[in-house]
Amino acid sequence: MRQKRFFLTESEIPNRWYNITADMQNKPQQMLSPATGKPITEDELAELFSRECSRQELNTTDRWIEIPDEVREKYTYYRSTPLVRAYGLEEALGTPAHIYFKNESVSPVGSHKLNSALAQAYYCKKEGVTNITTETGAGQWGTALAYASKVFGLESAVYQVKISYEQKPYRRSIMQVFGALVTPSPSMSTRAGKDILTKSPNYQGSLGTAISEAVELARMTPGCKYALGSVMSHVTLHQTVIGLEAEKQMEMAGEYPDIVIACFGGGSNFGGLCFPFLRHNLSGKRQTRFIAAEPAACPKLTEGRFEYDYGDEAGYTPLLPMFTLGHDFRPANIHAGGLRYHGAGVIASQLLKDGLIEATDIAQTEAFKAGCLFAEAEGIIPAPESCHAIAACIAEAIKCKEKGEQKTILFCLSGHGLIDMTAYDQFLSGNMTDFKKQ
C-alpha cells in the first residue's frame, strides 16, 4: 500500500534551528532604533523581548542554534508533525505533480505558531520574566502564546484584532481556557489604542495596532516582556523546525521538492518551511522555487515598496528594512486575519529583493475555493491563511497538468480552519467579497 503520511521518531526531531542569515551573501539590512536612527543593539531589543531572543535576532553568523531541551520536550507533545502525500488532492486535480503538505494544523493549538511560542515563553521564564504580552490576528498566535505561557507558568495578556475577536469568538474562549487575559484591539487600555479610537471609533483593528498596544503594555509593566508571533528573525528561526523536519521526511518519501509554497503574513510559516530547503539553493546544490502566497487585499510583497518602516501602527518598534504597504495601511477585513499585516519580515524581504524567492497574490474567494476542494479531497478543513498556500499550490499543479510535467510540490498547511467556519459559511452561501488593496 502506498504510504500517505511520514513521521519522525522523537529522537529524530531536530535539536537545532537553522539561521539562514549565516548563509546569505546579502545579509538583511540592519534594523534601526527609532530613538537614535542607528542600528539597534541587543540591549535595546532586550528592553522589549527576552534577552535570548534579542541575541538571536541580531545573530547573523551562527548557522545552527541549539533548541533547549525543555522546549524540545514540549515539542514532543505534537512533533514531528506529519508530512502528508496529498493523493486525494492530486486525484481531484488530475495532475501528474506529486503534492506534499507539512501538516502543522495538528499542533495542540491548531497551527505552527506554537513552535515559536514555546521557545519565547521558555526564554522569558528562564530569565525571570513573570508576564508576557502579545497581539493576535485570527487568534492562532494568541492561542499559542497563551498555552505556552501556561506550560511555563507565566501570565499572558493578548490584544486581539477586533474584527477577528468578533468573527472568531471560539479562539478567545480557547485563550481563556489557557488562562490568558484577552482584550479586543483597538482598546481604551493603552495610549495607542485610545489615539486610534479617537480618530476612528469604528476601526476594526489590525495587527499593526494590536502590536502597538501589546508593546505599550509590556513597557509599562514591571517583569513583563513582549512576544511577537511573526515578522522578526528569531520567530522565523524557531519555525525552521518545520522545514528541517520536512527535509528529513521528504527524504523518507524519496523525493525533493521542486517548488515550496507557504502563505505569507509576516513570514514565519513561510520562512519556517522554506529556509531549510533554501539553504541548498544558497549553496548551489538545488534550484528549488519558493513561492509566498499573500492575500490580494494586503499585497506587500507583490505591490509594496522595500523601505525602512515601523512594525506597528504607532511607531513603537524598531525601523525594519522590509517590503511594506506603510505602517498605517489598513487592510480590508478578510477572513485570513493572520495575513492582514502591512510588512514582511526582514529576511524574506531581502531574499525577495535578491530574487531568491517569489510572491503571488490570491483573491479571497479563490483561496476559499481551494480550501473547500482540499477539504473534500484530504478531509482537513484548512485555516483561511493556509487556503492561500493551497490556491498557489493548485495553480502550480494545474500548470504541471497543462505541460505534462511531474514536479514535486510541497506546501505548508499552517493551521486548520475549524474555528473559522463562519468564513466557510459565507463562501458556500455565495456572500463572500473579494477585496483588493484599498
Next chain:
Amino acid sequence: MRQKRFFLTESEIPNRWYNITADMQNKPQQMLSPATGKPITEDELAELFSRECSRQELNTTDRWIEIPDEVREKYTYYRSTPLVRAYGLEEALGTPAHIYFKNESVSPVGSHKLNSALAQAYYCKKEGVTNITTETGAGQWGTALAYASKVFGLESAVYQVKISYEQKPYRRSIMQVFGALVTPSPSMSTRAGKDILTKSPNYQGSLGTAISEAVELARMTPGCKYALGSVMSHVTLHQTVIGLEAEKQMEMAGEYPDIVIACFGGGSNFGGLCFPFLRHNLSGKRQTRFIAAEPAACPKLTEGRFEYDYGDEAGYTPLLPMFTLGHDFRPANIHAGGLRYHGAGVIASQLLKDGLIEATDIAQTEAFKAGCLFAEAEGIIPAPESCHAIAACIAEAIKCKEKGEQKTILFCLSGHGLIDMTAYDQFLSGNMTDFKKQ
C-alpha cells in the same frame, strides 16, 4: 528523552476488526423484529442497513473480520492515531499512575466516528446505494458520515439534534463543506418529527428522535440506506481498530493497562477501545478493569433497566436487549450531545450484566473541570463527551495517589472540543448547570 507519543507504521495498522461476540460465553440476546416479535434476520436488517453491515451485525462466530483495502487506504489519512503518555496530566495530579490516552481527536473530522463512517459508506457504495441518511447529536458522527460519503461518492442527509444544531453551528458548516444536507431534528420533514412537534413544539430533540427521522427518510427513499454512528454491534466492530492499535502501541511503551476508560453514549468508542483488551480477560490471561463513563443526566448503565427496548423514539428500530432509560426518555440539554442517548449497545449491555465491565456517572461540571485541567496539562481541548472519560480517569489516578499504587490507566480521547467552546465559556463563567436524570 522520555517518549511522549507512539505511532504505528502504515503497514502495522490493523487489517482486521475484532468481533468480541465470538469470544463471549454469554452472547448478547437476539434483537427482535418489531413486526414479528421474532429474532431479526439479516434480510430484515438489510432493508435499513447495507447488506454487509447487516451480516456483521448478526455474526457472533467469526472472531476477526477483514478490513477492506479501500477502507484501510482511507484509514491511512489519519491512522494510526497517536497513543500518548499524559506526562503533563500525571504531573498536574501528582499521581504515581501512568496515564495514557489514545488520541482519536486527530482524525480529519475530529473524532473516532470516522472509523465506522468510512466502512459503512464503503459498503453502501459497493452495494450500489446512492444515498445515506443518518442522525447526529453533537455533530461528530454527522461530520464523519458527511466526509465518508464524499470520499466514496454518495449523497448524505443528516438529521441533527436541534439543541446541538443550535449550540454548535460550526459542525453544521463542516458537514455542509462536505456536501451534506443538514436538518435540525425534530423537523416537519418526517411523520416521526411531525408527531413529536405536534405534542411538544419546543422539544429540543434527542438522538432517539433524530434516528426515527433518518430511518423514516431512508425507508421512503429508493437507493437509500441508513447508517448509525453507535449502539449497533457492527459500528462497535469497526471501532475496534482503536483498541487493536492501542494494544500494539502499549506494547511499544512497554506497558499493559490495569484500567481502561472511555465515555459512553451508545458504546462505540468504549467498545472500540476496550474490547480488544477485554478479549484477554475473556481468555483468562488478564484482569483489566473497564470503566464506562456516562453523564449523570443520562445514566442508563448506572440507573437504567436491562430490557428489550427500541433504539429510537418512534419505535422504528428492532427491539434491542439493553440497559435503557426507556426509548421515550428525554435527556437534559447537556453539552455532551453524543452521550444524550437512552440505551446502551447490546454487547456492552450484556457485558455489564455479566459483571465484565463497570460504569460510573459523571456530573457535567465535574466533566468540564476535568477537561480544563487536561487542556492546561496536555494542550488539547477535549470534546465534552471525552471530558467524562477524563474525569473518570482522574478519579482513578487520585485513588492511586491516595493508596500509593502505580497503576497504568488508558483512556480514549474520543474527540476534540474546538467546536464546543460555548460550553467551555459557560463553565469558565460559572454558569454551567448540573443535571440529574429527569
